[in-house]
Amino acid sequence: MTISFEGRVAIITGAGGGLGRAYALELARRGARVVVNDLGGSRDGTGHSDAALKVVEEIEAAGGEALSNGGSVTEYDQMVAMVEQARERWGRVDILINNAGVLRDKSFAKMTPEDFEFVVKVHLIGSANCTKAVWDTMREQNYGRILMTASSTGLYGNFGQANYGAAKLGLAGLTKTLYLEGAKHNIKVNTLAPTAGTRMTEDIFPSEAFKAFSPETVAPAALYLVSEDAPTNAIVGAGAGVFQAAYVTLTQGVHLTGDALSPEGIAAHWAEITDRAGEIVPKSGAEQAMSIMARLQG
Ligand code: NAI
Numbered sequence: 001m002t003i004s005f006e007g008r009v010a011i012i013t014g015a016g017g018g019l020g021r022a023y024a025l026e027l028a029r030r031g032a033r034v035v036v037n038d039l040g041g042s043r044d045g046t047g048h049s050d051a052a053l054k055v056v057e058e059i060e061a062a063g064g065e066a067l068s069n070g071g072s073v074t075e076y077d078q079m080v081a082m083v084e085q086a087r088e089r090w091g092r093v094d095i096l097i098n099n100a101g102v103l104r105d106k107s108f109a110k111m112t113p114e115d116f117e118f119v120v121k122v123h124l125i126g127s128a129n130c131t132k133a134v135w136d137t138m139r140e141q142n143y144g145r146i147l148m149t150a151s152s153t154g155l156y157g158n159f160g161q162a163n164y165g166a167a168k169l170g171l172a173g174l175t176k177t178l179y180l181e182g183a184k185h186n187i188k189v190n191t192l193a194p195t196a197g198t199r200m201t202e203d204i205f206p207s208e209a210f211k212a213f214s215p216e217t218v219a220p221a222a223l224y225l226v227s228e229d230a231p232t233n234a235i236v237g238a239g240a241g242v243f244q245a246a247y248v249t250l251t252q253g254v255h256l257t258g259d260a261l262s263p264e265g266i267a268a269h270w271a272e273i274t275d276r277a278g279e280i281v282p283k284s285g286a287e288q289a290m291s292i293m294a295r296l297q298g
Pocket of ligand 1: 013014015016017018019020037038039040041042043045051071072073074098099100101102122126149150151152193194195196197198199200201
C-alpha cells in the first residue's frame with residue numbers, strides 16, 4: 001500500500017538542510033503541502049540565511065507546493081504566525097515535525113549555564129512552542145500527527161552533550177504526555193532518534209559512513225510516524241536504513257517491609273530490584289502506580 005500525503009499540510013522546523021530538508025522533499029513528493037521553516041543559522045545557532053527558501057524552490061521545481069518561514073522556534077509568537085501562514089494558504093495543519101536543532105558541545109565541566117540553557121531552549125522549548133502553536137488547530141480538525149526529534153544522546157547519553165541530552169530526553173517525555181492528551185482528538189505523537197550524516201555530524205563520521213547514513217535513509221521512519229496509520233507514543237531509532245524501537249521499561253522490583261525498608265534493604269535486594277526478567281513498559285505514569293498497587297495486593 002502506498003503511503004500518500006495528498007491533501008495534508010505539514011510544517012517541518014529546521015528544514016533548510018540536513019534531515020528536515022529530506023523530510024520536506026519526500027513529503028512534498030508524496031503530495032503534502034509543506035511549510036519549510038528554518039532560521040538558517042550556523043550549527044551553534046548563530047546567524048541567519050535563506051536556507052528555507054532554497055528548499056521551497058527545490059520543492060516547487062519538482063512540481064510540489066511549499067511555503068518558506070524564517071521564524072525561530074524559540075519565539076512562540078513567530079510559531080503562532082507560522083501556523084497562521086499555513087492556515088491562510090491551505091486552511092489546515094495536519095503534520096508537525098519538530099526537527100530544528102543546534103549544538104553547543106562541551107564537557108559539563110566546561111559548559112556555561114548559557115550554553116546549557118540555549119540548547120534546551122532551541123530543542124525542548126522550541127518543540128513545545130511549535131506544538132502549542134498547532135495544538136488547537138489539530139484538536140479542532142480532529143486530526144494531527146506530531147513528531148519530536150530526540151537522539152541517542154538523550155536516550156542513552158554521550159560525553160560532551162549534557163545540554164543536548166537533557167533536551168532530547170525531555171522531548172521523549174513531552175511525547176509521552178501529549179500522546180495521552182491528544183488521543184481523543186486523533187492526534188498521534190511519536191519520537192524519532194535519527195543518526196545521519198549532516199553538518200551536525202560531519203566532523204564525527206568518516207566519509208564512507210557519512211554517505212551510508214544519508215538523511216534519505218532516515219526519512220522513511222519520519223514519514224511513517226506522521227502518516228495516517230502511524231502508531232502513537234513510539235520511540236524509533238533510524239540510521240543508514242536500520243530501524244529500531246526504544247522503550248522506557250520497568251522491572252518487577254521488590255516490595256520491602258520492616259527492617260528491609262531501609263537503605264540496607266535496598267542494598268541487599270539490589271539484584272532483585274534491577275532484575276529485568278518480566279519487565280514491563282507502562283503506557284502512562286498511572287500504570288506504574290497501578291503496578292505498585294498490584295504488588296501490594298500480592
Ligand atoms: P542540521 O544542522 O542540518 O539541521 C538543523 C536545522 O535546524 C538547521 O537547518 C538550523 O538552521 C535549524 N535551526 C536551528 N535553530 C533554529 C531555530 N531556532 N529556529 C528554526 N530553525 C532552527 O542538522 P540535522 O542533523 O539535520 O538535525 C536535525 C535534527 O535531528 C536536530 O534536532 C538534531 O538534533 C537531530 N539529530 C540529528 C542527528 C544526526 O545524526 N544528524 C542525531 C540525533 C538527532
